[in-house]
Amino acid sequence: MLLAIDIGNTNIKLGLFCGGSLIKFSIALADSHLFGEGLGELIRQNAAAEKITAAMVSSVVPLLTGQICSALRPYLTGELHIVSHRTNTGLSYSLHHPERLGADRLVAAAWAYHHFGAPSAVIDFGTATTISVTGHSGVFIGGAIIPGLRTMARAFSEHTAALPLVELAMPLSALGKDTREAIISGIVYGTAGAVSRIIYEIEMEIGYNLKIAITGGNMPLIVPCLERVDVAEPDLLLKGLKQIYERMRQAWM
Ligand SMILES: Nc1ncnc2c1ncn2[C@@H]1O[C@H](COP(=O)(O)OP(=O)(O)OP(=O)(O)O)[C@@H](O)[C@H]1O
Ligand SMILES: CC(C)(CO)[C@@H](O)C(=O)NCCC(=O)O
Ligand SMILES: [K+]
Incomplete structure (x- = not known):
């Protein structure tokens, strides 16, 4: 199961890709300290059996990137990639x-x-x-x-x-x-x-x-x-x- 995270200047948007479906969750930037709890709850409710095998992060708020990545570590079994211009996007x-x-x-x-x-x-x-x-x-x-x-x-x-x-x-x-x-x-x-x-x-x-x-x-x-x-x-x-x-x-x- 892939976790995608889009850290914007107003909201942090999160998507769990389970098979063909996309489970979404959004949290206001002001509540970013609740991100770990929110993610834990989302996993318990929706995909208890599955593990997050990879996470992809897009962030335009540098000060939050590290905080969010640390908060998701406990739920992550595989690699975490923070997108930058060096990422292999084809562009x-x-x-x-x-x-x-x-x-x-x-x-x-x-x-x-x-x-x-x-x-x-x-x-x-x-x-x-x-x-x-x-x-x-x-x-x-x-x-x-x-x-x-x-x-x-x-x-x-x-x-x-x-x-x-x-x-x-x-x-x-x-x-x-x-x-x-x-x-x-x-x-x-x-x-x-x-x-x-x-x-x-x-x-x-x-x-x-x-x-x-x-x-x-x-x-x-x-x-x-x-x-x-x-x-x-x-x-x-x-x-x-x-x-x-x-x-x-x-x-x-
Ligand atoms: N109650 C609300 N609280 C916050 N934003 C709201 C609300 N209602 C509408 N919006 C609008 O929705 C937009 C959220 O846009 P989006 O979901 O693209 O997230 P974002 O964090 O602004 O993204 P980014 O920072 O990447 O542009 C806000 O910029 C705001 O203009
Ligand atoms: C323009 C925003 C704030 C839109 O989210 C973001 O893409 C950003 O911080 N960009 C950096 C500057 C640039 O894209 O040229
Ligand atoms: K945007």
Whole structure:
């Protein structure tokens, strides 16, 4: 049984791959000290008979990586792999500093490139909204990072006197009739417009079209506003970690 862990800036997402099924569990970053307990409970409830034979970790929170890896050690019988640019993902990097690329973006790009078998972009609507682009022959060629939808909403409440913290929702109209509706329209249509413009500019620069995959906790809010989506995959990171694991295992055999 493979355990995949995606340590993001808001949540730690965990997936147990048992046979064909995926058991998921998510814990807020603020509760990271409860990770070991949560994992133990999950194993007792769902897969008592099975052992975790391997763990794959993607982390964009360096200070937590060691803590989480120590917490899962007692449940792990096999190897643990922390994904980096040195991992055998099938990708190569045309970047100024490949070692600084977020592991989540790297995993997402590897999943999309292998899923489509063609040049691709992954848009991840998480704490940040990221675009990660893979060109021909699996070269990670770059991308873009903008504030995530909820991060934008929080910035208003933290930096203005009159704007409240708005719980995001799907906009009913682009014409907001009160502050809440105006903020929702601005953030959701604004992000949809931003990603479509960025993809357009990238395709103009590279001279070919990209297949587009989307994921991330905020994806459901924005999906009706997006024009071009080839695949929407909520578990893209966890599935990407599994795919990389299988690739590594084949390389050992
Ligand atoms: N009650 C909530 N608590 C925390 N986040 C929430 C809540 N409701 C919605 N969200 C949104 O869901 C997003 C979570 O996205 P996701 O599941 O991709 O995890 P994440 O930790 O933000 O990932 P990453 O840091 O890798 O981008 C948050 O950024 C936030 O915008
Ligand atoms: C952009 C985030 C925060 C998105 O989770 C993460 O991928 C990250 O910390 N990246 C490092 C910088 C980069 O990817 O260029
Ligand atoms: K993300």
